[in-house]
Structures are given as structure tokens and as C-alpha cells.
Amino acid sequence: MKRLLLAATAATLVGLSAAAPASAAEIRYASAGDIYGLDPHSMTDSFSINFLQHIYEPLVRYSKDLKIEPALAERWEAVQPDVVRYHLRQGVKFHDGAAFTADDVVVSLKRATHEKSPIKGNLPALKDVVKIDDFTVDLHLTGPTPLLNNFLTNMSIFDAGWLEANNAVEPVNAQQGEEGFTTRNANGTGPFKLESRRPDAQTVLLANEDWWDTPQHNLTKIIHTPIGSDATRVAALLSGEIDIIVPSPLQDAGRIANSAGVKVLEAPGLRTIMMGFNIKDELNDGDVEGNPFQNPAVRKAVYQAINMDLIRDRIMRGKSRNAGALVAPEVPGFDAAVNERFAHDLEAAKAALAEAGYPNGFQFNMNCPNDAYVNDEEICQAMAAMLAQAGLKPKLVTEARTLHFQKALAGQADLFMLGWATLPMLDGYSVLSAMLHSPDDKLGTWNPGGYVNAKLDELTEQVDVELDEEKRRALMVEAFAIARDEVAWLPLHQQPLSWATRDNVHVEQTADDLLRLWYAKVD
């Protein structure tokens, strides 16, 4: 019996090691979480939408250096300031063989902006879509929309006939647990087509032989597996079970770099991590009258009490990029002078607090996620310690992202963490409109602290309709300079992108931290 067991174990081991190298053009990819479903109109999650762009395509897409390039639309022109005409690519076929026409664009864009659609906010300016002929459509807008193409990169095109035949023209909201035919079935025009999917376990895609574009990849098959635990994901890469992991934990970079056959890919990312203040009349969990955070000098004291160099060197292992502006250098609206951080100065912070009338500090609650950003919980703990050294009394709560963002959005946190990559717009307007404009029913959706500045509101509204690129940028820089001086938000850093692959895998690491396997090559 013992010998039998031994033989069986040996056989399993041999089997495992034999399974290690993937066949040339197959790639096994592990991410931290699974996609929300197969319908790209059913979620605002940029990871899921990007994954689904292997199957579905938009009218225009981002290239590997994040520039807009034609996809299903070949070219476009403004007919009037608020009407843009798109000329569609001819000869494109959906995976089921149906031809791509203007009807598909009309139905898809209407579906995406349907009042029940969770992504309707990603194309707020669209009034109507009108078919001119089989390969021309006009987009009617509420006004001049400089970012129209940026918005459209997120709008996947479905086959109208397929949606109608399967009773799926109405959108579903996957983030609220809704399901429809499109949640489990997919039929796009993209470089890959769906082979099979088991939610939370495995999604398999096959290369689309009839893709209209010239493939820059050499893959035949993508096998995607979500692996939640950092250590397990790294172990799977090291053991040869997986070819690429996104993300790769920062703390394991050294270990991976020193292992044979695997490599780490690192680059500064787009996502700026920052802390938001509650600026309403009362603190949620304070021990003083009123709200000290209403005073910009107090906000600046909090800013100066935090030593970002130390956090970068220790917790981020030297790989983050400290930020003074609310957008990354790659994003329009960035300005080097605005990106200059206020120096870390504990004494100045203490003095400023004393001068503001809080020589003994004050208490407030501090909320952070523990599974949303790179080392988020560690950063917050370190910051809490630094604030305590300045005499403040932060009450830190770290929790799962769903709870954290719910609480932060409801205004129940006095100091809260938020990361903003400006996706899908890739433009400073994203920050201005969502986080700096005073909250109303359309703008200021991520300004739960209630920060109001009339000048910023005015600038934001000007940026929205300014078609001259130079002027737009100047307006945005002006706005971000005000936000910096007022410490409307407390910027921390851009978190690093960290991926790891086997040596024979070549991918393009784009600054938005999204893996585009249509550029991947496997030797």
C-alpha cells in the first residue's frame, strides 16, 4: 500500500512538472478578482470592461500608449459643434457571423445610455444616435463635447439582431447582482471569442481568426483565473501554473526577480491615491465643537504631518511616485509646478494646529479600504501613526472596499482614502467634475465631503465645453492649482503598476494598469 502511495505521489509530481510550460500560443492569466459578468454595459468597473474588450470592441479604442485610435469607426468629423458623424468600418463580422452595421451602433449606444444602464454616466452628453446609412451614424450631443472619443472607448458594440433575438436589449446591472442573457453569453467583434466561463473559477477565450484588424498577438487561447490571495498568486506563477499575474505584490518583487524563468514588470501608474476631508459643519466622530477641517490651515497641517518619502521608501518599497497634484503626469491637466508637494514638517503642522485653536489636537474618524489599492491598509496605518505624532487623534477603520466606499460616499468618514485614475476619460476633467465641483445631481458625484468653491465650479464648467485643447489645459491647471493651495484633497502618490510574467511572455504594460492581451506574444 505504501509503495502504491509513493508511486502515486511521484506520478502526480511528474504530472505537475510536465504541465508547467504552456503550449506556445496559450496564455494563462491570473488576476486578483473575477470580472462581474460578460456584459460590458453592466458595470463601471474598469478591470471588467477592459477584459471584455478582448471580446467586444468600441468605436474608438486606446492604443498601447493610450492614444485614441480608430476601431469599429474608421474616421469621424464634427458636422456641427454638437453633432459628430462616425464612418464605420466595413466588412467587420461578429463572432456568430453576423455583419456589423450602423444599426448595431444605434442599438448599443442607446442600450448603454438607457436610463437603467449603470454606465449611462460614462456618456452623459449623448442625446440621440441617428443612422444616416448602413455605415454612417450621427451622434447628437447636448453641447460641444471635447472628450467624446475618450468616453466612447468604453462603449462596447453589440450585435443588434443578437440582442433582439435573445431578448437582451434592456441593460442589466451586474454590480447590483442582476443577470441577463448577456451575463453568460457573449458575441462581439473583438480579437478573441468566448470559449467557456465558470464565474469565479475560469474564463477561456479563443483567438478570433476572422478579426478585421491585423493581430499583433500570437495567442490561440487565453485562460483567465482569479486568484485572490497575493501569496497564492505568486506561488502559482513561480510553480509555472500561471504565465502572467496582474497585480504582482510589491513586497514579492525581489523574490520573483531572483527566481529563474520569471520577471517583474514595473511602471508608475495613473491612479492617484488621495485622502478626502469631511468639510461639513460637524465631524462624524469628533471631540471638538464644529469641524476643524473647514479651516484650510488645519487641512494643510494634516498634509504636512504626513511623511510621504518615508511611506514611499518603506511601505511602497521605493516604487510609488509621490504626488502633489490630483492627476498623474500622463493625464491632461497635469502641471509640474502644481505637482510640487508641501514639504513634510511635523513642527510646522503642530504650530499650525495650535494657531488654529487645537494645541491638543482633536479626534476624527479615518476610513480606509484594505483590498482596493496597493498596500492601502499599511499606508493608512502609517499615516494614522504620523498624525498621532502631530497630536491628532485619528480613529482608523480599515475595511473591505464595498463597505469603505459606501461609507465614504455617504459622508460618514472624516478622512477617507480614494484612488482616481480618471478612467475612462484619461483627462483632468474627470477629477474636476466628480471630485472638485460642488455636489449637485450630475457633477460632484465623488465630493461627499461637501467641498464648495465657486471659482472651481466656474472653471469646471468652462473646461467641459472648451474645444481648444491649449485653453482647456490652461483652465485645468488653474483649477488644480487652486485645489492644491486650498488642500481640497490631500494627494498621496501614484501607485506603481506591478505585474509579473514568465520569461517567454511579452506584454505591453500600459499606465492604466489594464492588461491588453491583443498585444501579447508568447515565445
Added chain:
Amino acid sequence: MATLAARLRSFTAGDLFYSFRRSRTTVLATTVLALMMLGALLAPLVAPHDPFDIASLSLLDSELPPAWMEGSNPAYWLGTDTQARDVFSSILYGLRISLFVGAASVLLAAVLGVFLGLVGGYFGGLLDAVIMRVADVLLSFPAILVALLINGVLRGILPAGQQESAALIVLVLSIGLTNWVQYARTVRGSTLVERQREYVQAARTIGVGSLRIMRAHILPNVLGPVLVIATINLGMAVLTEATLSFLGVGMPATMPSLGTLIRVGNEYLFSGIWWVVIFPSATLAILVLAVNLLGDWLRDALNPKLR
């Protein structure tokens, strides 16, 4: 005083103490357990640093290796973690929280479960059906979900300012009220068997009351498995506490329990700072092992059939 001395003498002369002394592993387990409890209880006196005093932490001291390795600082003999907390002090303070939550919730679950199981198994009928259906419902959900539910309800009841200070009690209640089902089921099963035995029948015939029968006759005979479950559950309770803390409904991140230390350290398994996960894990393993050994011995020593 005299009676106390007499009691102590009769205990040391009794069967129980004899069997305890004879079993070396049990003595060892008890010593280890006692040391851990002492360390945890006296943490503020024993520990060289106070890891809960966040103002005293400086990131400059983070990730120092244990004292015997190169680049260490002798002030931190088991090294420091990513937040510059002294690992040894964190373990002592963490043990304090974990032991309290673990022991109190296991006790709560055991008392509740044994009582309900005994009553249900002994009286049967509608009462039994109700208790067991409630148990079935609880069992059909993952334990962590039930714990979250209880936690949510308790936090809803508490006023906003009290939540942090009541975090420990809320944890004990939510874990304890989730885990009683296993005890109830086990005890009910054994009670059903024992109830039919001759000695119970005999006691009943001579007119002994139900309560007394349950307490004096059935309880000692069904307690064996309870002790085994309790010892296993202690470890589970410590881990459940870590999970709840991870979800943000347990202890705050600035006051890590042993389970939280392990959960956080787990992310650094491949990164070379092994001491942040090995030492807390080893402590938990030794703790659970010691409790298990003690439980094993207690089961044998108390089992009337083996006496």
C-alpha cells in the same frame, strides 16, 4: 481557610490530579498555556513596547529582522513588522485579544449549545423540533455570514460613539452566538442515546427530577465530545475573529489581534520578512495544540467509562 486547604489537599490527593501528574504532555501543555495566559494578561508590564500606542511607531524602524540576524536592533528581539511594531510585543498584546475573544466566545457557545442540546434531547417533542430547526437554519448559512449578521444587528443597536469600546463584546457575542449549533447537535445526539440507558431509567423510576437527571447523570456522560469541539473551536474562533477584523467589523487595524497579525503577515510569505508571519502563527499553533492536549486529557480523565 482551613476548608480551602482541605479542599486543595483532597484535590491533590484525588484521581484527577494523579492522572494529571502522570501525563507529562499534559503538564507541559498546561505550563505552556499558563505562560501564554500570564504573558497575555501582564502584557503591559512584560512587553517592551506598546504596539497600540500608534504615536510611538516610526516607519524608520519597520521590517527589522530578529535580534540574532544581521541589521537588527536589539530592542526588538523578534524584529518589527511593516508598521514598525515590535513583533514580540504585538504577539503579547494580540494574544490578549485573541485569548479573550476565543475563550469567551467558546464558553458562550458551549454553555448555550450544551444547555439547548440537553433540553432538546431530553424532553424531545416540539421544544426539540424548534431548537433543532433553528440550528438547521443557522447551519445552512456559512458561519461567517451569521456572525456578520449578528455583528450588524448588535452594532445597529449600539449608539455611534460606543462602537469602538464595545468592539470586543460584539465580537464575542457574534462568534459565540454563531457556534453553539455544533455543541447543541452533538449533545442532543448523545443525550438521545443516554436517555435510554438503564441508569437514567433507574434514576427516573426512583423519582429523581428532570433537571437533576440532566445535570448529574446525563451531562457528565455527554461532556467528552463537547471538550473536544471546544478545543478545536478555540482555534477557529481566533481565526473567525481575524476574518471579522479583516472585513472591518472587528478590532481596529491599529489594535491587531493574533489572527490579524497572521492575516496581514500572510501577504508577506514570499517577500523575505518571514518573521512577521512565522512568530504569530507559531504562537497560535502552540496555543491551539496546548489547549487540544489539555482537552484530550480532560476528556479521558472525566470519562466515567474509562475510570
